[in-house]
Amino acid sequence: MGSLKDSAVSGSNPLDSPVKQIQIDGLVVLKIIKHYQEEGQGSEVVQGVLLGLVVEDRLEITNCFPFPQHTEDDVDFDEVQYQMEMMRSLRHVNIDHLHVGWYQSTYYGSFVSRALLDSQFSYQHAIEESVVLIYDPIKTAQGSLCLKAYRLTPKLMEICKEKDFSPETLKKACVGYEHMLEEVPIVIKNSHLINVLLLDLQEKSMVADKHELLNLSSSNHLEKSLQLLMDRVDGMSQEIVKYNSYCRNLSKQQQQKQQYLQRRQQENTQRQSRGEPPLPEEDINKMFKPPQAPPRMDTLLIAGQVNNYCQNIKAFTSQNLGKLFMAEALQGHSS
């Protein structure tokens, strides 16, 4: 709470992006946290709509509302209808009603998925400036607010527009897992009144309230992360095997095709020497249908997710190591 300005600026500074900075109202952050607290538990994910407006190259998020949880058998529930309704109502009470993106909670940092890609694509396709806010409740519960804003890179947008995830196009586009999502820096802005209140609270709060931060137990969190990571690694292995067999098939077929062509040519030259007309040309592509290439998008997503996990684990372990050293020092001091 002390960190009014969470300046987690990622390395790549997007130049051509229309949004360079995001400014979030404290209200939005609290609302998101509250939403998860009330409805999300375990690996369940909560989602909602962000409202706000664009000022120059800054996106200001001033309000939000959650998507209601609904079950499968609730067929007649219309999400779009609900959103429109909600926005109209908010407009009546004079709140910003422009749709600027959406938010989603995450479970141990797993969010890079096909679903996220698809919905963010459709958002960004409709409203160019929209972002997705990823809120990690577990890390937040450990004492540091974790909220990140992501946008799809223009490159990825193009690929998604084409809907072509074959290996060739991805290679041509030079899209690696690093270039899929760009993180946009976030600034949390509060009104002066709230700032005053916060300062007041800071005075009153005791050290004991912050001891969450110093919790030394780590294995549970690590285990979970490892499990998830392992799962993704398995997925990656499968994808690679698939791709591998595709490659092998392809090369085998190429060989066959080559052989066939050679034979054909030989025959033709023989026929020519005998004065016979050459064999009619056949559609070579029909005879050798190239094998279906596996879509590579999943692999990319998995790679992105794995990367994400790794970073999470790295950050977590380095923090914990620090804590452990600290604890050791304290022990040595007291004894």
Next chain:
Amino acid sequence: MSRFFATGSDSESEESSSADEITPKKRIVCCPLRFRFEEFTNIIKTIRNAMKIRDMSKCLEEFEQLYRAFLKSKTIMDKEGVPQFYIRLLADLEDYLNQLWEDKEGKKKMNKNNAKALSTLRQKIRKYNKDFETEIASYKEVLNCSPNDEESESEDDEESEDWGSDSVDSGGESEDNEGAAASLAVVFLKKYVCFNLELLSVFLFDGFKRKRHKKMEQVDEEADEEGEGEEGGWEKVKGGVPLVKEKPKMFAKGTEINNAVVIKKLNEILQARGKKGTDRSAQIELLHALAGISNENNLGEGILVKIKFNIIASLYDYNTNLAAFMKAEMWKKCLECIDELLDILFENSNIFIGENIAEDSENLAISDQPFRVRGCILTLVERMDEEFTKIMQNTDPHSQEYVDNLKDEGRVCGIIDRLLQYLESKGSTEEVCRVYLRRIMHTYYKFDYKAHRRSLGLQGETKSEQDQEESEGEDSAIIMDRLCKFIYAKDRTDRIRTCAILCHIYHHALHSRWYQARDLMLMSHLQDNIQHADPPVQILYNRTMVQLGICAFRQGMIKDAHNALLDIQSSGRAKELLGQGLLMRNMQERNAEQEKIEKRRQVPFHMHINLELLECVYLVSAMLLEIPYMAAHEFDARRRMISKQFHHQLRVGERQPLLGPPESMREHVVAASKAMKMGDWKTCHSFIINEKMNSKVWDLFPETQRVREMLVRKIQEESLRTYLFTYSSVYDSLSMETLSEMFELELPTVHSIISKMIINEELMASLDQPTQTVVMHRTEPTSLQNMTLQLAEKLGGLVENNERVFDLKQGVYGGYFNRDQKGGYQQRQNYQRGGYRNQNQSSY
């Protein structure tokens, strides 16, 4: 009765009335009648024709016409009564339709129109025939008097019908009906005579000792009399008709009956064998008659044996269809015949039989030389045995009939035993082998209760006399041993030996001689090449393996039991593999032909192995193996399942939304497994051994009590192991005394189990002798460490896979395979681009 509506075969009653009725005057009145009548006959003829070619739609059409015509002439009918030929047609048509209806195969082949017409016609005629019930019933009664089977019936009907209409027609012409009737009578007479010939032969067979020619005369007279007599006599004619062509087969009047004549006759009869129009049952009768004649004339055993051979052969021939089984009476007859034949063979040691004796070198006449007869008694008996199996396969196993049929097994065994004695003295070794195998096949699956009792020393004095008698017989084990060893030594066909070995193993296993059975199985090397054997042998093999597994289980060798049953149970097709029933499958996988073949392979019900017992034994042994294993390897990523099926059952149990008390055998085992997982042996025990399970499974074993004790013991031991695996991390040290109390095992047993676990490095602990405690060592990796190890392994796999892709890109297949084991992908890192690599190399 009007002659127009009289039966076709009527002749005498006609004579009395026709003279005054048929006058020119009356004829004018009769004309519409006659017209109707002709209409009827025409329609009936077409219907009969349509019936022959199975044209149902035509049949239906014509039938409707007939019905209309009948309605039109209703008034006359009412006056005169319904004509008999009409009734006959109705009855025949109904029979015919029913027959077609039953014939499912034929119905399938019919085209749509025909099938539709068939069902409509069937319904119609059923409704319609209700009006004529009494008439039809009386007609059928008359029909049943004739001894021949249905086929010939319809034929005669056809013919006599024709005569009927003929006679009427001719009668209608004019005065010469008298003459026509006379000629008809002549025709009938002829038939009648030959019919009586057949009767006569039956009489002869029954032992009537009258002179043949005398009888002939008598018969002739009778025939004359009856020819002029009332209708009742005429029905008999029908039976005789097809024999017209066979008439020359019987001996002419007064022929001296000697060997040559009888043989000639026999050959004549045999020539008809297998031909299409031959009446097979009549042939059997004829042969019987011939046997009677030859017996009567003392033509010697040679010829009798020859005839008997042929009787039995024609009995087998009776069913043309391979799938059909013998009727009960035929079967009885067959058994009798074979018995008689064996009697003769035993009494006369100077008869040589063999299939390799040529037809012309036979010696059937009484002479100084021994008889030589072509024929193979062994084949006949083998065929009989097969017929017996077929009968058992086709009887409903839960009916009294099955029990009755099963009683015949004693006779079958008796015959085989007698044949065995006979062949032991006369036959070649090959034949002896074959008959031995038959004997073995009838012995191997039967549990020898007498021997079992004897081995237990329960030779109580209270036993009845009968029991005493029975127990004097040889132990089946000794018989099996003797027969099988002979086959092992002498047999030259592989199949007989294989079957004998399998039966031998089965028998050993059935009587809990586990080591003999196992050694024999291992020595035979059958496991390697059984897949090349024919399906019946494979079924026998499967049965043997299952029996072996169950035997191992009884002996408490859980692992062996599991291994033996694994193949059969893991496929989920145990029923099919053991030949105990067909699995429901769709027609794509198996057409009707294959299904028939498979049906023929089924093992008769009394030889079945209880499938529930089999499954239970398998699941329980899987449980005893799997649960401790699972507990020991909880965190092992490379853990393999021992039994897939057991896991499947566990999963099914887990999926249940509501867990009630276990009902079925499987549920019991699943519940017991769950209890065992927690190391709770008492609950486990109560789930495995209780009233329900006793009645379902355990009571089926001959030594129930012993098996149950063994099971309890195993459950205690394995529960102890599971408990230690699961909860060792909780304890620092554990008193062995507590353990022995908990699991109700003796201290030394507990000690030995724990020591074994420590030696196998399954349990990280050491024993502290003075205090009798197990001290746990904390050396197991934590779950996080486990996880990391797993992850490392997975990543290694990932890298490997990735490199494969990379190799493919490079086009260097060798690259991946040639790289040495260690250093793997670190080396690879140098392997990027040509220029880079060269640079690297130069810098080395």
